[in-house]
Amino acid sequence: MAWSLLLFFSFQTRGGALYSQLGTPAALFMVGLALGGAWSALRAARSAVRPGLLLRAQAVALGGAVLLALVLAALGSLGAGQSSLAALHALLLVVAGASTGVVFPAAASALLDRGAPPPAAAALVELADHAGAALAALATAVLLVPLLGLTKAAALLVAVQALALAQSAAAQRAGGRGRGQP
Numbered sequence: 685m686a687w688s689l690l691l692f693f694s695f696q697t698r699g700g701a702l703y704s705q706l707g708t709p710a711a712l713f714m715v716g717l718a719l720g721g722a723w724s725a726l727r728a729a730r731s732a733v734r735p736g737l738l739l740r741a742q743a744v745a746l747g748g749a750v751l752l753a754l755v756l757a758a759l760g761s762l763g764a765g766q767s768s769l770a771a772l773h774a775l776l777l778v779v780a781g782a783s784t785g786v787v788f789p790a791a792a793s794a795l796l797d798r799g800a801p802p803p804a805a806a807a808l809v810e811l812a813d814h815a816g817a818a819l820a821a822l823a824t825a826v827l828l829v830p831l832l833g834l835t836k837a838a839a840l841l842v843a844v845q846a847l848a849l850a851q852s853a854a855a856q857r858a859g860g861r862g863r864g865q866p
Contacts, residue, residue: 696794710863712777712778713777716777716779716785717777717784719782719785720787721786722784723782724737724786724790725789727740727741728790736856738793738852739792739849740790741786741791742845743849745849749842750842752780752838753841755772755776764837788812790806791812795808802837828841
């Protein structure tokens with residue numbers, strides 16, 4: 685994260701963009717990631733029945749996605765002051781991070797439950813995190829928002845999250861093959 689901020693600042697000085705204000709939102713998202721990950725890790729450590737942990741984490745992620753989409757849809761009509769909008773965005777960034785971060789420890793737990801060696805489970809979760817973040821950043825900034833706008837892009841993301849939850853639930857019902865399959 686620090687390197688990306690350095691690159692943002694470097695780009696700002698050369699391109700004149702207002703990237704200096706992105707540090708706080710990026711940090712708030714990361715705080716949310718940590719909080720979501722901590723919650724999920726605690727649930728995994730305390731849970732005697734870990735196979736449903738990933739489904740519960742995905743349900744939390746879907747709930748966060750629905751909340752974010754609803755607030756984004758209503759944001760234009762709120763008419764709040766600049767400081768209120770900044771505070772709301774700060775809260776939403778933490779929610780977005782937590783909704784994302786909750787899934788990763790649950791996915792690692794599911795991989796371990798399926799017999800994956802710990803280094804492989806860690807590597808797969810790390811790969812999913814970074815590849816997913818890169819794809820999401822590129823697709824959202826280059827395709828979804830320009831083509832669909834914020835509200836429709838948010839609705840599409842909710843649909844993708846719902847499909848992921850439905851797939852995992854169907855796989856779990858099919859006999860444990862998807863017991864927490866990421």
